[in-house]
Amino acid sequence: MRAAHAVAAAVLAATVIGTGLVVRGRDAGASATAGAADELQALPAAPAPALAVGTPKPLAGERFRSTWTVVRRRVVAVASPDPDSRAVATLALRTSEGTPNLVSVLGRRSDTAGDVWVHVRLPVLPNGSEGWVRRDALAAYEEVRTRLVVDRARLTATLARNGRVVFRAPVGVGQARWPTPRGHFTVRSRLTRFASPFYGPLAFGTTARSPVLTDWPGGGFVGIHGTDRPQLIPGRISHGCIRLRNTDLLRLARLMPVGTPLEIR
Amino acid sequence: MNELERFLDQVDRDGALAETRARASRRRFLGGALAALGAAAFAARPARAASGLGANDVDILNYALGLEFLQAAFYTEAEQSKALTGTTARAARTVGAVERAHVTAFLKLLGAQAIKRPTFDFQGVTENQQAFLKTAVAFEDLAVAAYKGQAPRLRSDAVLAAAVGIHSVEARHAAWMRQLFGITPAVRAFDRPASRPQINRIVASTHFVSAPAKMSARTDPQFTG
Numbered sequence: 001m002r003a004a005h006a007v008a009a010a011v012l013a014a015t016v017i018g019t020g021l022v023v024r025g026r027d028a029g030a031s032a033t034a035g036a037a038d039e040l041q042a043l044p045a046a047p048a049p050a051l052a053v054g055t056p057k058p059l060a061g062e063r064f065r066s067t068w069t070v071v072r073r074r075v076v077a078v079a080s081p082d083p084d085s086r087a088v089a090t091l092a093l094r095t096s097e098g099t100p101n102l103v104s105v106l107g108r109r110s111d112t113a114g115d116v117w118v119h120v121r122l123p124v125l126p127n128g129s130e131g132w133v134r135r136d137a138l139a140a141y142e143e144v145r146t147r148l149v150v151d152r153a154r155l156t157a158t159l160a161r162n163g164r165v166v167f168r169a170p171v172g173v174g175q176a177r178w179p180t181p182r183g184h185f186t187v188r189s190r191l192t193r194f195a196s197p198f199y200g201p202l203a204f205g206t207t208a209r210s211p212v213l214t215d216w217p218g219g220g221f222v223g224i225h226g227t228d229r230p231q232l233i234p235g236r237i238s239h240g241c242i243r244l245r246n247t248d249l250l251r252l253a254r255l256m257p258v259g260t261p262l263e264i265r
Numbered sequence: 266m267n268e269l270e271r272f273l274d275q276v277d278r279d280g281a282l283a284e285t286r287a288r289a290s291r292r293r294f295l296g297g298a299l300a301a302l303g304a305a306a307f308a309a310r311p312a313r314a315a316s317g318l319g320a321n322d323v324d325i326l327n328y329a330l331g332l333e334f335l336q337a338a339f340y341t342e343a344e345q346s347k348a349l350t351g352t353t354a355r356a357a358r359t360v361g362a363v364e365r366a367h368v369t370a371f372l373k374l375l376g377a378q379a380i381k382r383p384t385f386d387f388q389g390v391t392e393n394q395q396a397f398l399k400t401a402v403a404f405e406d407l408a409v410a411a412y413k414g415q416a417p418r419l420r421s422d423a424v425l426a427a428a429v430g431i432h433s434v435e436a437r438h439a440a441w442m443r444q445l446f447g448i449t450p451a452v453r454a455f456d457r458p459a460s461r462p463q464i465n466r467i468v469a470s471t472h473f474v475s476a477p478a479k480m481s482a483r484t485d486p487q488f489t490g
Contacts (some may be wrong), residue, residue: 049427050374057362059344142477190481191484196486
């Protein structure tokens with residue numbers, strides 16, 4: 001009912017204003033104009049809107065944004081955005097841990113037929129492999145604004161959010177014979193409530209793979225996890241995984257979402 | 266014909282959109298997605314009174330927020346894809362910034378009563394200019410019809426004033442996107458509202474609202490250690 005009143009008042013106001021303008025336009029005298037003004041003053045004030053919409057702002061912080069998605073159906077990644085291009089790898093629906101198979105999005109392009117292709121980082125050997133996948137083989141885009149850097153020389157892990165460092169901790173990395181691979185990867189899963197104290201309270205899966213332990217169960221993927229031997233950290237102690245003290249790992253887990261790009265240098 | 270297509274037929278009085286749609290790839294426009302939450306994210310949910318707002322108005326505001334989330338995500342993803350060109354790219358940037366401002370305003374007003382942002386899977390329509398424009402026309406016409414459908418149900422004059430202010434902005438967007446798509450921006454002398462069930466069915470039919478991927482598991486790691 002109040003809404004109807006508000007609309008009626010608006011229509012009435014418009015009519016009165018219009019009448020006033022017409023009267024003035026015809027120069028019909030000051031008294032008519034004054035009468036219209038009196039009527040206007042008698043109208044209730046328009047209600048203030050319940051919300052204030054601020055000034056629209058352009059997208060910000062894009063240089064810190066990374067996009068990822070998961071594989072929607074088993075698909076062959078090819079070398080260029082062309083259905084006749086050479087096959088590079090087959091992407092399964094799930095990882096060896098049973099989580100959806102995540103890929104980092106590097107770019108997008110339409111082919112001559114108008115089909116959209118997505119340039120992705122592939123979780124295959126050799127590390128650093130890239131390929132193109134049809135858009136309809138992938139699910140929704142997700143984004144993160146975090147980035148993890150593991151420095152093998154300094155034995156540190158550093159997490160930045162929107163370009164600002166929010167976490168740093170000492171790490172253990174691979175021994176010389178089982179090196180932690182260098183390159184650009186992605187954090188692709190988060191595993192919890194497992195039984196093995198060797199991995200600590202929680203573990204992150206990554207798309208990095210050991211170039212040496214290729215016959216390891218699950219394919220030799222490098223994880224980021226805790227430890228039952230914290231006294232060895234920092235050090236070159238692992239089979240390629242990145243180990244943190246459990247307290248540091250739990251702190252990292254509060255800050256780092258799945259999909260975070262990982263650079264191992 | 267699904268709900269979104271039926272809706273487009275209703276708003277497309279001159280038939281130009283239908284003709285173009287018929288030529289275009291149906292799959293790319295609306296097609297096969299994973300099982301979606303669909304209308305669930307946009308359905309009414311039990312609303313408690315937020316500060317100064319009745320439960321009825323909180324419920325309607327949340328419904329509007331769902332549509333604003335959808336539009337903001339759509340334009341933002343289109344801009345980020347860098348697949349749009351020329352005036353369409355500029356329009357997407359401008360409209361996207363406005364839709365994000367709407368979302369921010371709704372979130373501020375609703376506070377803890379606001380629904381969570383759903384996950385959206387636009388299935389590539391943000392990465393192809395023609396598919397983008399067709400979908401933009403549909404979304405804007407949909408938003409206009411939705412606001413029109415809910416405005417008479419609002420109890421607070423202040424919320425009504427806000428809704429009317431946003432409704433006219435959505436109508437301008439609708440005309441803008443129609444013009445860019447090459448169809449008549451303003452066809453009718455009177456626009457009909459759409460009910461909430463109608464809107465929900467239409468949104469659900471797109472499968473653009475998706476379940477977030479579950480990226481964690483309770484399993485023993487097999488990492489190299």
